[in-house]
Amino acid sequence: MTIPIDCEQVRISAMAASDGEEGPIPSVQVDEHLRECAECRKEVELLSNVSPLPPTIRRAKSTESIWPNLESRLRELPSVSSGPSTVTSAGAGRATNDSLPRRLALCSTAMCILVAGLIFWAVDRPVSRRPSTGVTSSNSLLVMISESAIDNVDDSAEEELTIRAPFSDETNADEIALAVVDRTFNHTGTRFVRMRLVSVYKGRLPVGSFDEGQQQAFYVETRMPPESTELFGSGNRLALYLDGNIDRGWTVTSIRDLADAEESWHANVERFCDVLLACETDDSAARYQELLATPDRLPLDAPAFYALMAHPCPHAEKAVRPLWQQAIAMHFPKRDAGLPGGDFGRAGANEDDDAAQAYLAGQQPGGQQQPGMVQKETPPSISGTLQLVDIPSALAVAQILARIHDHESAEPVLQYAMTQPPALRTDYFDLLPDLCRDADPRLIRTTRASLKSLLGEADETPVAAERPLPQRNAKEDIRDGGIRTTGESNDHDSVKAVIDQLQTLLDGRNAE
Amino acid sequence: MVHDSEAIRKCLTGDINAFRSLVERYEREALAHARTIVGNAEDSRELVQEAFLDAFRALAKFDCTREFYPWFYVILRNRCYGWLKSRGRSVTLSLESCHNVIVPCETDVGKEDVEEALLRLGAEDREIILLKYIDGLAYRSVADRLEIPIGTVMSRLYHARRRLRAILESATN
Numbered sequence: 001m002t003i004p005i006d007c008e009q010v011r012i013s014a015m016a017a018s019d020g021e022e023g024p025i026p027s028v029q030v031d032e033h034l035r036e037c038a039e040c041r042k043e044v045e046l047l048s049n050v051s052p053l054p055p056t057i058r059r060a061k062s063t064e065s066i067w068p069n070l071e072s073r074l075r076e077l078p079s080v081s082s083g084p085s086t087v088t089s090a091g092a093g094r095a096t097n098d099s100l101p102r103r104l105a106l107c108s109t110a111m112c113i114l115v116a117g118l119i120f121w122a123v124d125r126p127v128s129r130r131p132s133t134g135v136t137s138s139n140s141l142l143v144m145i146s147e148s149a150i151d152n153v154d155d156s157a158e159e160e161l162t163i164r165a166p167f168s169d170e171t172n173a174d175e176i177a178l179a180v181v182d183r184t185f186n187h188t189g190t191r192f193v194r195m196r197l198v199s200v201y202k203g204r205l206p207v208g209s210f211d212e213g214q215q216q217a218f219y220v221e222t223r224m225p226p227e228s229t230e231l232f233g234s235g236n237r238l239a240l241y242l243d244g245n246i247d248r249g250w251t252v253t254s255i256r257d258l259a260d261a262e263e264s265w266h267a268n269v270e271r272f273c274d275v276l277l278a279c280e281t282d283d284s285a286a287r288y289q290e291l292l293a294t295p296d297r298l299p300l301d302a303p304a305f306y307a308l309m310a311h312p313c314p315h316a317e318k319a320v321r322p323l324w325q326q327a328i329a330m331h332f333p334k335r336d337a338g339l340p341g342g343d344f345g346r347a348g349a350n351e352d353d354d355a356a357q358a359y360l361a362g363q364q365p366g367g368q369q370q371p372g373m374v375q376k377e378t379p380p381s382i383s384g385t386l387q388l389v390d391i392p393s394a395l396a397v398a399q400i401l402a403r404i405h406d407h408e409s410a411e412p413v414l415q416y417a418m419t420q421p422p423a424l425r426t427d428y429f430d431l432l433p434d435l436c437r438d439a440d441p442r443l444i445r446t447t448r449a450s451l452k453s454l455l456g457e458a459d460e461t462p463v464a465a466e467r468p469l470p471q472r473n474a475k476e477d478i479r480d481g482g483i484r485t486t487g488e489s490n491d492h493d494s495v496k497a498v499i500d501q502l503q504t505l506l507d508g509r510n511a512e
Numbered sequence: 513m514v515h516d517s518e519a520i521r522k523c524l525t526g527d528i529n530a531f532r533s534l535v536e537r538y539e540r541e542a543l544a545h546a547r548t549i550v551g552n553a554e555d556s557r558e559l560v561q562e563a564f565l566d567a568f569r570a571l572a573k574f575d576c577t578r579e580f581y582p583w584f585y586v587i588l589r590n591r592c593y594g595w596l597k598s599r600g601r602s603v604t605l606s607l608e609s610c611h612n613v614i615v616p617c618e619t620d621v622g623k624e625d626v627e628e629a630l631l632r633l634g635a636e637d638r639e640i641i642l643l644k645y646i647d648g649l650a651y652r653s654v655a656d657r658l659e660i661p662i663g664t665v666m667s668r669l670y671h672a673r674r675r676l677r678a679i680l681e682s683a684t685n
Contacts, residue, residue, distance in 0.1 A: 012670045019644070021651045024663060046677065066543070067535050070561045074528055074568060 007033075007040050014044040433501040441509050448502040451495050516580040523571050535564055538581050542588055548642050549592040549635045559595055563588040585657045589639070596635060629679040637672035644669055 013023025013030045023030070034041050516537075522530030539560060546556035546563075566587045567574075574583055630638055643654050654669075655662040 008667075008670070012666045015670050015673065016651070016666055019651070021666075023666065047673070064557075065536060066539050066557055066561050066564070067532055070535060070564055071528070071532065073561065073565060074531065 007037060010034065010037070010040050011043050011047065014040075015047050018047060433498060433505065441506060444502050444506050444509070448499055448506070451499050451502070455495055455499075517576040520571055520574055520576060520580065523568065531564075531568055534580060538584065539564075541581065542584070545585065545639075546588060546592050548639050549589060550595060551635075555595065556592075559591045560588065563591045566591065582653070582656050586659055589658070593635070625680055625683050628683060629676050632679050633672065633676060636668070637675055640665070640669050641672050641676060 009024050010030050010033045013025040013027070014034075016023030017027060017030070025033075034044060516534065519530040519533050523534070542560045542563065543553075543556050546559050547553060550556055550559060563584065567584050570587070574580070630641070633641070640654060640658070643649050643657060644651075649657070651662050651665050651669075655665045658665065660668075
């Protein structure tokens with residue numbers, strides 16, 4: 001079984017080669033594809049003929065230092081003003097051996113204790129607790145708190161640490177959302193936080209203010225376990241940054257992590273909250289469908305989104321399932337579909353999307369093309385926003401499909417993942433046992449056979465002929481350390497380990 | 513010259529002058545990068561200052577085994593994109609502001625076209641193209657700076673180049 005090579009991946013690989021880098025597809029396969037694909041040849045030729053920027057262009061450099069102004073602002077920081085004698089300010093002279101972060105924490109804690117209780121007053125106010133409709137304002141302040149922290153909080157003030165989430169008046173927040181941290185998880189090396197919106201305060205904010213030197217500081221606060229010691233804020237997207245393990249088992253990281261991941265995929269925190277909210281409320285199905293009908297509002301292409309959706313969320317799953325299937329059909333067409341090239345490429349390439357939409361519009365359940373249907377209205381549009389361009393997305397989609405027992409759709413996604421270079425699919429190996437835990441035995445067997453094929457070993461149920469793992473040395477893998485730092489032998493070992501785990505799963509199923 | 517990690521260690525003891533060495537070492541690069549994103553010198557200076565303040569507050573979280581500037585760059589671009597977002601995420605750059613982003617070193621036939629094309633690109637496209645082709649960063653370094661997978665770097669760069677090429681072609685036609 002031959003897996004079609006994606007034209008865009010070929011072009012990207014060619015670009016990488018011209019940049020002196022290693023692309024997603026080995027050069028041998030790129031050359032082979034270019035011999036057969038005129039469009040790609042043309043594109044690659046353009047790429048190699050046209051330098052993106054003339055060599056005569058450079059960045060403008062500033063000659064004026066920002067230090068004088070920055071220094072005065074640094075000295076205005078409360079923590080600096082009470083610092084060692086190297087700093088001269090109103091607070092100088094109270095030199096201490098405490099480190100700056102320590103002093104920051106102490107200062108913060110001291111101020112927090114002064115204002116303890118405010119947030120609970122705010123949360124308990126009936127008028128403030130309105131039905132959640134999502135965070136909508138661009139000037140919203142999202143505060144994450146741990147649900148278990150709330151449940152377990154001791155009413156005794158002595159055992160609580162009150163955390164103050166400060167923001168400056170320039171934040172100009174007109175909306176504050178309190179989000180309960182539901183769970184966190186690692187996905188492809190990134191930790192994500194799943195939150196449930198508790199309440200949104202609009203209008204009069206449950207904030208206080210106090211004079212901090214010459215500055216008026218505003219705050220909203222909540223009480224947290226003593227482990228929660230760190231604050232982190234950035235502009236109007238401030239979040240509590242809770243460092244370390246809290247309540248055994250999970251770690252809260254900054255909403256910035258989410259924001260950054262999303263921003264990479266052209267979304268924002270507010271939209272993310274909408275999605276999360278939609279996943280967690282009783283009427284989530286309708287709400288979710290509404291969101292899906294406006295794809296520009298959804299970070300549909302975000303790996304984080306896929307990953308989050310892979311976690312229990314029955315309402316949303318039910319609502320979104322047909323759309324997932326469309327997406328799968330679009331991006332992972334079955335190899336027997338008789339499509340030119342075997343793949344539509346990726347969203348973002350309009351011509352490919354048009355082809356995909358035409359295919360979807362004309363495709364009957366049995367895979368027959370029905371004349372006259374091609375020009376009909378396309379199904380709810382995902383094209384243009386959905387980009388299953390990377391392995392995290394593919395894996396997450398596969399995970400979802402396996403969870404909803406749509407193994408037929410999951411299989412091509414898994415096969416796609418298997419075509420990726422080892423550096424990209426190591427996470428895939430790690431994920432496989434979990435992915436297969438509740439899966440149909442057929443999927444487990446197929447996956448196991450794929451892995452054995454990958455290692456060049458025969459299997460009783462052969463699947464796609466995989467190229468063997470390329471030889472990689474430890475140095476290369478370390479260079480790819482953002483993904484994984486394994487040597488070639490470890491890569492083989494990890495595959496073998498996964499094969500064994502899958503066999504164990506199968507044995508368990510048989511025993512059942 | 514004090515090494516970055518040594519300077520940071522001193523900063524953590526409250527030595528503000530140690531921070532000065534970091535600022536002066538990287539401010540020019542930071543200003544240039546901020547201009548790439550926000551497009552004008554005045555706002556860039558403010559944002560770079562804010563970013564250095566953010567960095568100063570967050571130094572305790574810095575892993576001294578890593579390089580300072582890539583870590584700082586993440587803070588800086590968060591500041592810059594946050595600023596763009598607060599402006600409605602659609603900051604229109606003037607040709608003048610584009611001159612603040614890049615300058616030609618010498619006479620070049622296509623430089624105006626390229627300047628114009630860069631001006632018309634989105635901030636993220638402009639950023640990744642300049643990181644790669646002006647700063648000469650490897651894909652891995654670009655990925656670290658942007659905190660995205662290396663595969664995403666390739667994909668984004670590819671589409672950014674396509675868009676740049678399309679703009680240049682339309683200008684030529």
